[in-house]
Amino acid sequence: MIVTGVRSRWVVATCGVMLCAVALVPKIGALFASIPPAALGGAAMVMFGVVVAAGIKTLGRVEYDRNPANLSVVAITLACAMMPVMLPSMLDKLPGFLQPFVHSSVIIACVVSVLLNLLLNGVPARDESEHPIHTDNIQEV
DSSP states (O other): OTTTOOOOHHHHHHHHHHHHHHHTOHHHHHHHHTSOHHHHHHHHHHHHHHHHHHHHHHHHTSOTTTOTHHHHHHHHHHHHHTHHHHOHHHHTTSOGGGHHHHTOHHHHHHHHHHHHHHHHHOOOOOOTTTSOOOOTTOOOO
8 A cells, every 4th residue: 555555355355366276376476586686685675674664654653742651662572673683592491482573573573562552552442433333223022
């Protein structure tokens, strides 16, 4: 959406179906496999740059002044997400079934941010104007 401006989930679904169809054609897979690693690396850098820019844009809209707990959520999440990069030996001491999860900064950031947000900010109150309960069709017994 950031690069193209497309907001339709039908476009995303159509692209997903097209990618699944392309995956079933070996000749197209061979064509993609022939792309030089340097070209894939350059495209990946641009893609990850867009993801980082979108994250920075989102974090810029967070209300840190009105709710100081948001700053703690962001700071602790970033610190925990850096653990697999900065302290990989510390995570090796955890049980084996956790290893696939604790070596991924993305998974750690998601879990920590959701848990901290729930712990520090609580569960948001449901706004009835967004999802009103229609009682027109309810019959009294």
